[in-house]
Amino acid sequence: MALVFLPVSCDEMRGRGWYYYDFLLVTGDAYVDHPSFGAAVIGRVLESRGYRVAVLAQPQSSKYFSNMGMPRIAVLVTGGNIDSMVANYTAAKKRRSGDEYSPRDGLRPDRASLVYSRMARTAFGESVKIILGGLEASLRRFAHYDYWDDAVRPSYLIDADADVLVYGMGERAILQLAERIKRKMDYCDIRGICYRSTEYPEGDIAVCEPFETVVRDKFAYCRAFMTQYNEQDAETGRTVVQAHGDELLVQNPPAAPLSESELDTFAGLPYTRAAHPMYKDGIKALEEVKFSITHNRGCFGACNFCSIAFHQGRVVTARSHDSVIEEARSLTEQPDFKGYIHDVGGPTANFRHRACNSKAMCKHRSCLVPEPCPKLNTDSLDYVSLLRKLREIPNIKKVFVRSGLRYDYLLLDKHDLLLSELVKHHISGQLKVAPEHCAPNVLKLMNKPKWEKYLEFESKFDRLNKRYGKKQFVVPYLISSHPGCTLDDAVNLAETLHKMGRHPEQVQDFYPTPGTLSTCMYYTGLNPRNMKPVYVARTQNEKAMQRALLQWKRPDKRKQVIAALHKAGRDDLIGYGKGCLVRPIKKSSKSH
DSSP: OOOOOOOOSHHHHHHTTOSOOSEEEEESSOOEESTTSHHHHHHHHHHHTTOOEEEEESOOSHHHHHHHOOOSSEEEEEOOSSOHHHHHBOTTSOBOSOOTTSSSTTOSOTTHHHHHHHHHHHHHTTSSEEEEEHHHHHHTSSSEEETTTTEEEOOHHHHTTOSEEEOSSOHHHHHHHHHHHHTTOOOTTOTTEEEEESSOOSSSEEEEOOHHHHTTOHHHHHHHHHHHHHTOOTTTOOEEEEEETTEEEEEOOOOOOOOHHHHHHHHTSOOOOEEOTTOTTOOHHHHHHTTEEEOEEOOSOOOTTOSHHHHTOSOOEEOOHHHHHHHHHHHHTSTTOOSEEOEEESSSTTOOSOSSSOSSOOTTOOSSSSSOOTTOOOOOHHHHHHHHHHHTSTTOOEEOOOSOOOHHHHHTOTTOHHHHHIIIIIOSSEEEEEEEOOOHHHHHHHTOOOHHHHHHHHHHHHHHHHHTTOOOEEEEEEEESOTTOOHHHHHHHHHHHHHHTOOOSEEEEOOOOTTOHHHHHHHHSEETTTTEEOOOOOSHHHHHHHHHHTTTTOGGGHHHHHHHHHHTTOGGGBSSSTTOSBOOOOOOOOOO
16 A cells, blocks of 8 residues: 555545544644654654644745644644754854755745744634644743844743643654543643643742743853753653743653654654655755664763753663664665665664663763763663664665764773774764864863863774774864853864864854753853853854864965964964964065
């Protein structure tokens, strides 16, 4: 039986014999029915329980909603796979030239979740529930600093005039909400949701500073952030309340991570794994993941600039081998499959189990930084076994691992079992890892391992390549202008890399996105863990200089590099010597 897409119009609904439907699923992405697209997952999960779901992708006005007719249960709104502001703007706040998740530019509005929710309210009034979900709303569920406005904005739940906000990975919560709303039952006890109230809930709750206070007081903003951050464990997390005027935003404790069997079930739903036929030229973002497999969820790496801890959580869960192998076999049956699995990964590819046997994650202790916890489970055999099984599937020529890998975690394997497997079988010439910086003060604020760990990893990687007769290279990801990083630190990193003979290809200017500890530092100039001041490069000029220093080899960055070195008092790095980063610009002479 041929797989079919969820309906995207009244005509397609009538073609199924539908004269009513339950959910209108609105997304800021094009409609791609693939398990890497959150909207597709939620749609298929609801469909699997017998609900009728229609998709409205990138609507341009409330008329698009009215044309679909009002759903019986709720409108589900997501900004898409990535925050709409990140999709639309660079870290320098310049409009991006393209949107890989859209058939053409200009279809995704800024703050898409807000725009779509308001469109739905205009079209349907108060007659239907509006439920926000997805990454954009999840990371903006509390009062949050908005980089693009350079101001603190209220919770998206309040701002959007929505009824419920599902945060984190929402499969279980959306099913519970669907049943409760359908039966007209109270849903305010469901874990993993935020709702609006005029009364404080009963029981042990954590109250953080109200919106009106955090807007004007950066110390209060830090305290509120840490309250929210510390309650993100499904075992120990309490209900968190934040007032917005006369109304309360209530966040229930996080939903428990999905079990292996639940992950397997949801991964095995009947996705077409394609973009809807209405997109004649396809969707570029699909090409990146079409032949990739996500085997895990969550991350205990706890990088301060990453939103995973605030969205997916720090507890790692993984799919069974059988489930992953079944998906891999299905990929080999695709007509355009060339024999290559592009990735078997996730938030961090080499995490396939909980960090340790403790039920709860430690609130004030990272698993890997500054030193690995003695209780950390470092066994990589399960992942190695999975990769070996995938390599044996007929018609698969190569299985790559391209998701991020924690190199410090790989170092904990005394027998180098996984790293050896990666070097021999799963790298396409380059292995990308993320040391991010070399300055100790910056790494500490990033919550990343010491630079010496990266050097140790690079040395081990080189030795293994020589052992197995491979010519493969480590490509380091780096971040410029992270809170705490001064111009001197940027010069230090450039000089260090130059001495090593490394010329960075991957440099990302720090992007202050909602929900991260680093963004809290960027906005407040304070480390929320101890309230100590943190240096922040705020002007676009200084950010550009820090970025240019890490790309000193590029001719178009030469003037900026020289200006940065002058400002840092490091003219010794301008010249013709072996240790110099750039040559001076010769003054042109005019003949008379």
